Amino acid sequence: METTSRTTIYQLPIDPLQQIFTRLSVREICACRAVCKLFKQTLTCPFFVQRVAQRTALSWFVVHPSHCRKSRRASPDSLLHVYDADSDEWLRFPLDFLPFNSAIPVAASSGLLYLWCESDSGRSLVICNPITRKYRVLPQLGSAWFRHGTVLSAGLRVLVLNEFVALYLADGNLWLNFSAGLSSKPRSPVLVGSAVYALCDIGSPWRAQWKLVFCKLDELGRGRAWDRLERREWGEIFDILRRPRLIQGKGDSLLMVGGLKASFATNSVCSTIIILRLDLANLEWDEAGRMPGEFFDCFRSWGKFKVFGMGDRVFFSGKGAGKLAMWDSSEKGKGAWRWVTGISESKDGLCRGFAFDARIDAVP
Template identity: 75%
Template sequence: MELTSRTTIHQLPVESFQQILSHLSLREIFACRAVCRLFKDALTCPFFLQQVALRTTLNWFVVHPSDRQKTCGPSPDSLLQVYDADSNSWVVFPLDFLPFTSAIPVAASAGLLYLWCESESGRSLVICNPFTRTFRVLPQLGSAWFRHGAVLSSGCHVLVFDKLAALYLAEGRLWSNVSSGLLSKPRSAVLVGSTVYALCDVGSAIGSQWKLVFCKLDELGSGRSWDRLEQQKWGEILDILHRPRLIRGKGESLLMVGGLKSSFTMSSVCSTIIILQLDLPTLEWDEAGRMPADFFECFQSWGKFKVFGMGDRVFFSGKGAGKLAMWDSSERGKGKWTWVSGVTERKDGLYRGFSFDARIHAVP
């Protein structure tokens, strides 16, 4: 075909049109799919997806309300908020392709989202790729898991924690019930390599006492219980934080976030929020970041707050805030603290979230 100054985009050969579109970034591809049917058909065909399959993934963060209210359904205005920290902007995913009355995002792995979904036939855990608008329903779980279960996923392996038990799914088979062997529910479980790490409260009604525990992912199905990860050289480092939470750090490291107690007494007030980093190969702790006074004053007035993130970045949402605080360790020193605006207004301002390594070619 001979191209002239009067040639329209509709007259371009399909191969030429797709070659032009292949130079777009993943973010631009997602935005262009909403332009018209021509763009949508070209950007969602198997050939085009295969051409961009090896493109570098995007490290986004899904942000959603902390309570388990209806977040999406069959209506065309069902949306999911995703924050792109690299460009300091928000991306909106339409979830109207999911045939459920409600869907709650809870985790992500290998470019796929995991959501608790509810329909007239029951409640299930659903895997989807919002790029390709495809999804798969996992075997159903009971109502107790839907309300309280915490999800951790790695490729074809899925873990759901609730109180003293866990459900384990591998290679799409049926769920296996695994006893945790712990005194309390594993909190803020994270996966580093093939090992699951979590916090466990071994205290009493008088006060909490936190311990770091771990278990190999491939050993959970065999019924092996968790082991404690502790060193004498650590001293009382886990006791200096109020309500500690784990976040996966960069490489082989863990981040532990919580309020820094002014003393070891049960009623001790917190002087700030601190981020500690554990290097897993050496088992050495180090202070990674400390919340500035002006940020901490806001969180003191809010009282309740949520923490989430991964790698270089940790996010904090506070009651009544209407925005997020973000710590970015990619900056020099102890990291940079900034405010992130743009989240949908909510009465309590509390949000949860998790890292989403978006991949256009991931198949549920």
């Protein structure tokens, strides 16, 4: 009787067992690893990970409450909330493998997640793969960076920005310090290829005046870090949007999202939210999407809202909304709009987020 209870799965050779597991989704693989030692050894061996990685192309979005960074209430015992837009499903990964008092997700690149973490010995930026539960701690940073630094990453290259200084880490253990040379903190910086693009307010305390700036990673530390990117034919394109934000577009493009002003007056009301696209190859703007009236009516009542996304998809979270609005440009025409429900509850209802190209073979 005892022999019968341990037949089938435990007596299978390793090759057929791996063949079975390769048919599972990443979510199912993560669940199976916790079943027994045999499953864990099979699902974590390099050969199996490589086979699964070749067929998995995941495009997820990490979504977390906007207030958690300020209050520092996010703990490693909490869950990482990930939205799969392709299947319209939420996934949740525990962060209990991180030995820190707090862990706040801020960015992702090449299948790895970046988190601001705090322990009794100090504050650091940590790279991890929530699927394999492996992590690596980067050299420590001070409190000012922990509270206000914006993180960008491309592979092993990491850039942390504020309004005056840029910290750069590339294949080493030391942060390189460079002057940002900007009059204000770069707003919504995004990394496209080997260059960082951001919006900078060069106006007055009474009237914002936005400009598009950029810097090349390879030129950091060689004199002037940032340059303006502007063309006369663009006209007053930056003046027609209220509270503009940049998002990395599909391929070699940028998306700029903001409220479309009814006039050029300082306190002009907005008629809708518009998504503009800049083709970086020919430096031409076009309209990529416009929020329908039934969606904008909700945002008008919410007042404050957050914008995040990447490529084909842009998400909007509103104060007290309890849901997200999503624009998907993979649909025909100017893209499709729909509501995303099931977000985790937060104090003010506002959520931040970023794209996460999950990979089971990514090593911190």
